[in-house]
Amino acid sequence: MKPVNAVITKIVDETPTIRTFFFDTSFESIPGQFVMVWVRGVDEIPMALSYENAITVQKVGPATTALFELEVCDSFGIRGPFGNGFELREGHILLVAGGVGAAPLAPLAEKASLSGFGVTTLLGAKTKEELLFSERFEAAGKLMTATDDGSKGKHGYVTQLLAGAKNYSQVYCCGPEVMMKKVLDMAVPANAQFSLHRYIKCGLGICGACCIDGLRVCKDGPVFSGDVLKIRDFGVYRRDECGRKVKV
Structure with missing residues (x-):
């Protein structure tokens, strides 16, 4: 599967160490599935979708540090979604x-x-x-x-x-x-x-x-x-x- 080019449309500082990156591509997914995020020239890492068009990232390593350096209108590659997701059953x-x-x-x-x-x-x-x-x-x-x-x-x-x-x-x-x-x-x-x-x-x-x-x-x-x-x-x-x- 080839990566889709995802252009950043908005960046939200959720906490002092966590940001949400919204992009111009939406993915149909089940909560719990993940995508592979390709930070060009650095690495490709798995990330959960926090919205249908966003990932929420904590800065912990080279790839996430590079993501934090990106700005609106910059882009990264995305493959997926992959894997299974959470299965909702009856009850509370x-x-x-x-x-x-x-x-x-x-x-x-x-x-x-x-x-x-x-x-x-x-x-x-x-x-x-x-x-x-x-x-x-x-x-x-x-x-x-x-x-x-x-x-x-x-x-x-x-x-x-x-x-x-x-x-x-x-x-x-x-x-x-x-x-x-x-x-x-x-x-x-x-x-x-x-x-x-x-x-x-x-x-x-x-x-x-x-x-x-x-x-x-x-x-x-x-x-x-x-x-x-x-x-x-x-x-x-x-x-x-x-x-x-x-x-x-």
């Missing part, structure tokens, strides 16, 4: 989002709300300034927050809010893998879905760079049921850009 749903992991969950919250689902979101970040898409989650249903420094909501981790959450039938989670592993340990695995982030090169399930215990994140995921993730490597190991196993 609980979203657990950590940091930039809120990006694929915000469109899910909006879709679920429009479809008549009850939605509760547990949103966590290091500080209140880093809480992402609070307004979108509030508009879709109930929102509870947690911050590491106690500047908003519960003083602590977002997983600490999970113990008090009630009357939900499904859990949808995205964020740091250590956090997601804790959610998996607390939830009913078969009733929980997790969006994984891995180093992805091809996006087609061929190269194996994103494998976790034989599962190809780009092709079999990036969304997995909790019962599938009861495996050795989840929350413990990942592969780096060279394919080496390193600790999460």
